[in-house]
Amino acid sequence: MSADALIARFEQEKSRALGRSLRRHAGLYYTPPEIAARVMEVALQSVGGASGRVLDPCAGAGAFLVAAARAGLRDLHGFDLDPEALRVARKALSLCGARARLRKADSLRLSPREPADLLVSNPPYGHVADARERAFLLDKFPALRGGEIDRYAAFLLRALQLVRPGGAAALLVPDTWMFLSRSGALREAVLAQAEVEFELKEMEGHATNVHYFGGVQFQQFGLHHVEIFLENELRLRFPLPVVRIALAQAQ
Numbered sequence: 001m002s003a004d005a006l007i008a009r010f011e012q013e014k015s016r017a018l019g020r021s022l023r024r025h026a027g028l029y030y031t032p033p034e035i036a037a038r039v040m041e042v043a044l045q046s047v048g049g050a051s052g053r054v055l056d057p058c059a060g061a062g063a064f065l066v067a068a069a070r071a072g073l074r075d076l077h078g079f080d081l082d083p084e085a086l087r088v089a090r091k092a093l094s095l096c097g098a099r100a101r102l103r104k105a106d107s108l109r110l111s112p113r114e115p116a117d118l119l120v121s122n123p124p125y126g127h128v129a130d131a132r133e134r135a136f137l138l139d140k141f142p143a144l145r146g147g148e149i150d151r152y153a154a155f156l157l158r159a160l161q162l163v164r165p166g167g168a169a170a171l172l173v174p175d176t177w178m179f180l181s182r183s184g185a186l187r188e189a190v191l192a193q194a195e196v197e198f199e200l201k202e203m204e205g206h207a208t209n210v211h212y213f214g215g216v217q218f219q220q221f222g223l224h225h226v227e228i229f230l231e232n233e234l235r236l237r238f239p240l241p242v243v244r245i246a247l248a249q250a251q
């Protein structure tokens with residue numbers, strides 16, 4: 001049996017045993033191998049192909065670690081809350097002739113001894129309903145304030161802590177954090193800590209009519225914010241650092 005078939009079979013069996021609602025709660029949706037391979041490719045491009053310590057903090061049955069092994073990476077590490085999934089990940093990796101250090105742990109709380117050079121993951125999604133967990137997350141990541149907390153947003157911020165400065169994190173997450181007005185603090189926190197790369201596959205699908213307002217003048221330097229509205233709805237808000245003000249010449 002191939003590593004991919006082993007992971008798919010485990011996902012199917014476990015989902016059947018859990019039922020739809022518990023499956024959603026556990027975030028048991030594993031990444032198809034071709035998508036994990038594509039994310040790995042993008043991640044490796046952004047670090048110039050250099051290898052190093054690779055971490056999936058929500059490794060599940062190992063889809064991303066298998067993709068990393070197939071890309072020739074060998075220093076592989078994974079955390080997950082689900083020990084059964086980690087057993088499958090270990091077996092899947094051995095079918096690819098690879099090994100990883102896998103640990104049953106809550107990666108929002110436990111820190112590995114060394115940061116990763118490359119972090120790849122498909123973290124769990126869904127609102128955090130538990131009041132104690134919400135309080136813990138708000139204390140640890142104040143940028144999550146602003147309303148409902150989605151688990152993927154917590155992992156987005158956590159990923160930046162688990163990767164070394166100059167390393168890279170590639171996460172498969174929804175794009176809502178990029179435009180929802182309640183995610184403003186999250187956007188600022190991410191942009192303050194990392195350069196964000198976007199992949200727009202179909203440019204036409206993403207094209208927007210942009211009006212360019214020539215001659216806009218900023219009276220003061222400092223951090224301004226650009227807000228883009230589509231049909232009266234705020235869709236994008238991003239910081240614009242103005243570092244120099246050109247003074248108009250006296251006539």
Ligand SMILES: C[S@@+](CC[C@H](N)C(=O)[O-])C[C@H]1O[C@@H](n2cnc3c(N)ncnc32)[C@H](O)[C@@H]1O
Binds near residue numbers: 121
């Ligand atoms: C969407 S699945 C993705 C698994 C794997 N990365 C993949 O792409 O196939 C999310 C995984 O996160 C795990 N998980 C949820 N909360 C976690 C936490 N706090 N720490 C570590 N793992 C967690 C779940 O057990 C599940 O295996």
